[in-house]
Amino acid sequence: MATHDRYINKICIWALMGFMPFFFGFDKKDPYRIIKQECLNPGERIEYRVHYGFINAGEAVLKIDENIHKVNKRPCYKIDVFGRTTGFFDMITTVRDNWGTYLDTAAFVPQMFYMTQKEGKYLKKEAIEFDQIRHVALVNRINKKDSTLIKKDSFDTPPNIQDIVSGYYYMRTFDYDTMKTDQIFTVNGFFDDTTYFVNVKFLGRENLKTKVGEFKTFLISPIMPKNSFFRGSDPIKAWISDDKRRIPLKVKAELLIGSLEIDIRSYDE
Numbered sequence: 001m002a003t004h005d006r007y008i009n010k011i012c013i014w015a016l017m018g019f020m021p022f023f024f025g026f027d028k029k030d031p032y033r034i035i036k037q038e039c040l041n042p043g044e045r046i047e048y049r050v051h052y053g054f055i056n057a058g059e060a061v062l063k064i065d066e067n068i069h070k071v072n073k074r075p076c077y078k079i080d081v082f083g084r085t086t087g088f089f090d091m092i093t094t095v096r097d098n099w100g101t102y103l104d105t106a107a108f109v110p111q112m113f114y115m116t117q118k119e120g121k122y123l124k125k126e127a128i129e130f131d132q133i134r135h136v137a138l139v140n141r142i143n144k145k146d147s148t149l150i151k152k153d154s155f156d157t158p159p160n161i162q163d164i165v166s167g168y169y170y171m172r173t174f175d176y177d178t179m180k181t182d183q184i185f186t187v188n189g190f191f192d193d194t195t196y197f198v199n200v201k202f203l204g205r206e207n208l209k210t211k212v213g214e215f216k217t218f219l220i221s222p223i224m225p226k227n228s229f230f231r232g233s234d235p236i237k238a239w240i241s242d243d244k245r246r247i248p249l250k251v252k253a254e255l256l257i258g259s260l261e262i263d264i265r266s267y268d269e
Contacts, residue, residue: 031133032074032107033160037173039246040077042066046247047265050083053258058085058095060262062168069102071111072131076102081165093120101165107132108170113163128163128190135159137190155193162189172246176202176218184223199223201234208239210249212267216242217249231256245269 043066050058065078078100085095096118102111113128125142137157141150162170167189179202189196203219218241221234230236235254241247251262 032104032109034106035108035170035173037108038244039172040064040169041269042068042077043269045266045268047267048262049265050260050262052089052260055089056087057089057260058083059265060084068105071102074107074111075105076111077105077169078102079165079169081168095119099165101163101169103166103169104132107160108166108173109160110163110166113165130157130161130163130190132160135161137161139193153193155190155195157190157195158188161195162187164189164191168248172240172248174246176240176242176246179218203234203237205242206239208249210264212264215239215247215249218242229256230254 044064048060081099083097117124127140129138217239239250
């Protein structure tokens, strides 16, 4: 059950990442690209309800620290994602996860990623240092008991690689107005010692009612390989607000039996 929960966790977060743009400007004197955006502000907090039909399954909180932090001599947003099971699901397997990133405020690439996964009896701690100039990810294996470093592994990565949290925020910088229905993009990210290349389809636009209001939205869907977890065409869909904030509002995954949904519950900036 815990393994299945971790798989669904990863899929849903990747779905929320949406699609990332490849059309950006570069400063010839600076090896880092520059992404212009108005969507992120220090202090932003978003809360989500995770539910399986009418049954509450969990909750997630996404926070941008009020202060700007320096990592690798670069100014960064410190962003944390907290996820936990609730109610009936908490009795089956207790999940208390924290995923975090230091996201470069100008280039929108991660300088460092960290996570603590506590899911039932499973516990994992890890930190990843990104060298975005040399295109290397240094994965720090951390002892789950005393938080000491066990070993450090090095992996080559593509340019401007994202982690599982930074990509979620980076996708908000894209101008979805330029996309055409059924247009497909590819995004790369690094997680679990592996570089992923995910194809995502832009499905169009929809109006969506939420706990925080009614929005015009952009609708996207990652293209999933054949598997026994999901059903139907475009089984995972994500809705993003059609405004300057580009707020991820909802994710819905059509499972073999029933649907798992992540719905926004509150938004503060």
